[in-house]
Amino acid sequence: MFQGLTEKLNNAFKKLRSKGKLSEADVKAGLRDIKLALLEADVNFKVVKEFMNHVTERAVGSEVLESLLPGQQVVKIVHEEMINLMGGSQSKLTISPKPPTIVMMVGLQGAGKTTHAGKLASLYKKQSKNPLLVACDIYRPAAIKQLQVLGEQLNIPVFTLGDKTSPVKIAKEGVQYAVQ
Ligand SMILES: Nc1nc2c(ncn2[C@@H]2O[C@H](COP(=O)(O)OP(=O)(O)O)[C@@H](O)[C@H]2O)c(=O)[nH]1
Ligand SMILES: [Mg+2]
Numbered sequence: 001m002f003q004g005l006t007e008k009l010n011n012a013f014k015k016l017r018s019k020g021k022l023s024e025a026d027v028k029a030g031l032r033d034i035k036l037a038l039l040e041a042d043v044n045f046k047v048v049k050e051f052m053n054h055v056t057e058r059a060v061g062s063e064v065l066e067s068l069l070p071g072q073q074v075v076k077i078v079h080e081e082m083i084n085l086m087g088g089s090q091s092k093l094t095i096s097p098k099p100p101t102i103v104m105m106v107g108l109q110g111a112g113k114t115t116h117a118g119k120l121a122s123l124y125k126k127q128s129k130n131p132l133l134v135a136c137d138i139y140r141p142a143a144i145k146q147l148q149v150l151g152e153q154l155n156i157p158v159f160t161l162g163d164k165t166s167p168v169k170i171a172k173e174g175v176q177y178a179v180q
Helices: 002-018 024-040 045-059 070-085 113-126 143-154 167-179
Strands: none
Touching: 002 024, 002 070, 024 045, 024 070, 045 070, 113 143
16 A cells, blocks of 8 residues: 555656656646555545645745745755655653653554554664563464564564464563563
8 A cells, every 4th residue: 555655656756857847737637646645645634635735825826936946945845845744843652760661553444553653663772772562462463473574674572472362461461571
């Protein structure tokens, strides 16, 4: 999904950049490509609509069209608005003064919890902390194995009680294990 999106966005950007001067119609055509790419990647319709409103408002003004490299400007605007869309500011996890710091990943299947848990654990390992991954997804086939493989690759321990124990119990025992 993300790969398709990257490719489509890159194509749209390339088209915009390739022209020296842009007309309002050129910009609108480019923005339409971007809109389609987002919709095809399953980005929520309302989110796309609002995003496109913001970008269009900024991109079709005379300031952009009359600039030296309007294509670059439009790409820059899209980039900035995407950062805004994702949340313009960075936030850090609060590290507990009394270890362990517990992070619970919640989300629909396929949302990226396991992958993100690996990324977070890897980040904290680099900061000389001692992450432990706890496999609480007993529902998705091979979810535990996936976390174990990730743990092996990153050299980070994975706590599991298999898929026959309740996630709540696994979480509690996982925390106890981390404290020891
Ligand atoms: N391109 C891309 N793919 C991702 C990202 N995060 C997760 N995925 C992929 O999305 C799929 C589901 O991710 P997973 O972490 O297993 O989701 P979970 O079910 O919430 O644990 C996997 O194929 C991942 O490789 C990401 O940030 N970028
Ligand atoms: Mg998972």
